[in-house]
Amino acid sequence: MASVSTPARRAAAGSRRTGFRRAAATDRPRSGGAGWLFATPFLAFFTLFLIVPIGIGLWMSFTDASLTGHGDNTLVGLDNYTEAFGDSQVWQTLGNTVWFTVLTTVPLVLVALVMALLVYTGMPGQWLWRLAFFASHLLPVAVVYQIWSMLFQPDRGMLNGLLKIFGIDGIAWLTDEKYAMWSIALVTLWWTVGFNFLLYLAALQAIPDHLYEAAALDGAGAWRRLWSVTLPQLRRTTGLIAVLQVMASLKVFDQIYLLTKGGPNGATRPILEYIYDTGFTNYRLGYASAVSYVFFGLIIILSIAQLKIFSRRED
Amino acid sequence: MFFDRDVMDKAGLLTGDGQLVPFESPKHALELMDKLRKDGGKLGPVFGHANDAAMGWRMFWTLFSQTGATFDLTGKRAEIDEDTAVEVVRFMADLTRDSRTMDVQTAIAAFAGGRSPMIFSGEWDMATYKSTLKDKLGGAPIPTFYDRPAGASDSHALVLPHQDDPDPERRRRAHRFVAELVRSGLTWATAGHIPAYTPAVSSPQYARLRPQSEYADAAKQLVLDPPVWFAGSGSDFQTRMCQALDPALGGSSSAQSAVRSMVSQINTLLAQPNPA
Known part of the structure; x- marks a missing residue:
């Protein structure tokens, strides 16, 4: 009991900062009620369209819910989860998803960085490059699909046409198991690199000029300044881009669904397509929910790990 | 083909x-x-x-x-x-x-x-x-x-959704509408499909539709x-x-x-x- 601090002792301990505290207390807006009022529309939508579906989905994952309405939504306990862990399709599609994430995250960080550096370090016509590099990001996925399915077309597509000029045999870009995922990664790089490019460009513009001036005074050349000023200053942005990119890549669905539907032979089928097919074309909503929760759990673990790694590096 | x-x-x-x-x-x-x-x-x-x-x-x-x-x-x-x-x-x-x-x-x-x-x-x-x-x-x-x-x-199908308490008059009209669609098979056929309505397929107008009438027998060998x-x-x-x-x-x-x-x-x- 002796260790319990008395109000007097606490007051004494905090006396140095009481002045600040009082100031903070008076500055704090009193009208907490109005704040809630402003937040209500958002909270209502947030609850209705995120919290509630997440809850329903979780509940469904413990039932045999069917899209046909035939099942009586009986609770099946952990059956769906047991099935998911033993389902080779889950592992295969998860593997595809991870492979896609690796294939896209690395170039989407590096290429975006290179593009931003090139534009920032004074290529003439900055606005044109900025527009050109970002433009593809503005396209809807259906347009991206149309453009690339034409480019990839093995018999009359432009890519194979170009290869032909150099006497190289055409490649079955999307129908050969060896190339399909690489082709999709290429499309994704082209489509989404603009966003990361923009983040990098903004970060580059935020680096204070005096750092470069000081480095130049110390006799640092262009490469030295890049390695010792620019890149360290971009570390935080790189961390952010990497985290965002891994999450975006793990959630891949649309471009694959449009370009290959997961083929050939399941080589590009991501886990989200498996979840979609299971729930909506094979009617097994309960099982599909379970698989999606397994995946959800994995994303959460991965994101936390990533954030930990990057925040530790910054310290 | x-x-x-x-x-x-x-x-x-x-x-x-x-x-x-x-x-x-x-x-x-x-x-x-x-x-x-x-x-x-x-x-x-x-x-x-x-x-x-x-x-x-x-x-x-x-x-x-x-x-x-x-x-x-x-x-x-x-x-x-x-x-x-x-x-x-x-x-x-x-x-x-x-x-x-x-x-x-x-x-x-x-x-x-x-x-x-x-x-x-x-x-x-x-x-x-x-x-x-x-x-x-x-x-x-x-x-x-x-x-x-x-x-x-495969064939196209019209699905009338289940209703617990249908109005007989409206249901009748829905059926008529479907029947009308099916009987208009000849219009359907001009775009290529083989009509399910057999009087349409055996009509002289259908015989004049080419190449539709040439492949109409595909309906007899369907799996x-x-x-x-x-x-x-x-x-x-x-x-x-x-x-x-x-x-x-x-x-x-x-x-x-x-x-x-x-x-x-x-x-x-x-x-x-x-x-x-």
Whole structure:
């Protein structure tokens, strides 16, 4: 009991900062009620369209819910989860998803960085490059699909046409198991690199000029300044881009669904397509929910790990 | 299937009355296709399948059904005559070897643009062919390559949603509306589909529709997907079958591995509880 601090002792301990505290207390807006009022529309939508579906989905994952309405939504306990862990399709599609994430995250960080550096370090016509590099990001996925399915077309597509000029045999870009995922990664790089490019460009513009001036005074050349000023200053942005990119890549669905539907032979089928097919074309909503929760759990673990790694590096 | 009358005639693949000559066996068909390539001076038959979620399976199911071999999905595990399946896949790849990597649009372009005189495709594409080939366009039910006629098919269906307490008057009107649609089969037929309403098919107006009336008998040799909960148009099953077949048709893997993959996918689906 002796260790319990008395109000007097606490007051004494905090006396140095009481002045600040009082100031903070008076500055704090009193009208907490109005704040809630402003937040209500958002909270209502947030609850209705995120919290509630997440809850329903979780509940469904413990039932045999069917899209046909035939099942009586009986609770099946952990059956769906047991099935998911033993389902080779889950592992295969998860593997595809991870492979896609690796294939896209690395170039989407590096290429975006290179593009931003090139534009920032004074290529003439900055606005044109900025527009050109970002433009593809503005396209809807259906347009991206149309453009690339034409480019990839093995018999009359432009890519194979170009290869032909150099006497190289055409490649079955999307129908050969060896190339399909690489082709999709290429499309994704082209489509989404603009966003990361923009983040990098903004970060580059935020680096204070005096750092470069000081480095130049110390006799640092262009490469030295890049390695010792620019890149360290971009570390935080790189961390952010990497985290965002891994999450975006793990959630891949649309471009694959449009370009290959997961083929050939399941080589590009991501886990989200498996979840979609299971729930909506094979009617097994309960099982599909379970698989999606397994995946959800994995994303959460991965994101936390990533954030930990990057925040530790910054310290 | 559709063909260019002029080129087919030149290669001797049409009878005196403009009908397709019968194919006695897969081997005979391949010989005739070689003749078509030689005498027609163009590609052989084309078939669009790459990355499509239905065509590969439709063709396989057509040819396999023509053999009459076992394809039984009623048990816990599939009972499929795999040797015949491998033979069928090999024949498919041989028959359509000029369109290894063609997707549906490319095959359509090859045929409608005159690069190939023969295409295996559905009647829904008829109007496109008609617009370029005009009167040269001929049609026929898919030929019988094996023992008996068969063609993978499906039909459009109108679904009236279930209602717990329907108003009899409104229900009657809904039925009338559907009946009216079905009776207008002739309009439907001008776009290529074979009407389900038999008086429309046997009408003299339909006989004048060409090439529609030439392939109308396809309705007499139709085979539907295996009667399991996961099969049918637009199903994940058809997508998986097509994706298993594609590499074999494209030449990047063997017929055996395609069939092995198909059987294993089917067994995976059979092992799942029936949600319907």
